[in-house]
Amino acid sequence: MLYPVYIHVGDENTAHGMIFPDFPGCFSAADEWQDIPRMAQEALECHMAGEDVDLSVPSALPELTRNPEYHDGVWLLVDIDVSRIETAPKRVNISCSVNA
Numbered sequence: 001m002l003y004p005v006y007i008h009v010g011d012e013n014t015a016h017g018m019i020f021p022d023f024p025g026c027f028s029a030a031d032e033w034q035d036i037p038r039m040a041q042e043a044l045e046c047h048m049a050g051e052d053v054d055l056s057v058p059s060a061l062p063e064l065t066r067n068p069e070y071h072d073g074v075w076l077l078v079d080i081d082v083s084r085i086e087t088a089p090k091r092v093n094i095s096c097s098v099n100a
Helices: 033-048 061-065
Strands: 002-008 016-019 027-030 074-079
Touching (some): 002 033, 016 033, 027 033, 033 074, 061 074
Antiparallel strands (some): 002 074
């Protein structure tokens, strides 16, 4: 599914920063433009692991471009494989032994 990603363009000294408007608090960075899709996928997988998140229709890009919060950057539509995102919580058993 194509999700909009806002890019703060980096340079030779800084990475390209990424913000995901559809997933508040999710961000990432990539040193090279070709790494953006991979880093975006990884960021969303980590951000949503075990969370009950709605992966419905992405925000419309025309609406986002009118938002004054997003300026001085560029937009990309990144194809996210939502089948790789595990939103169901996982049970973890932890045991501990204490020496007395």
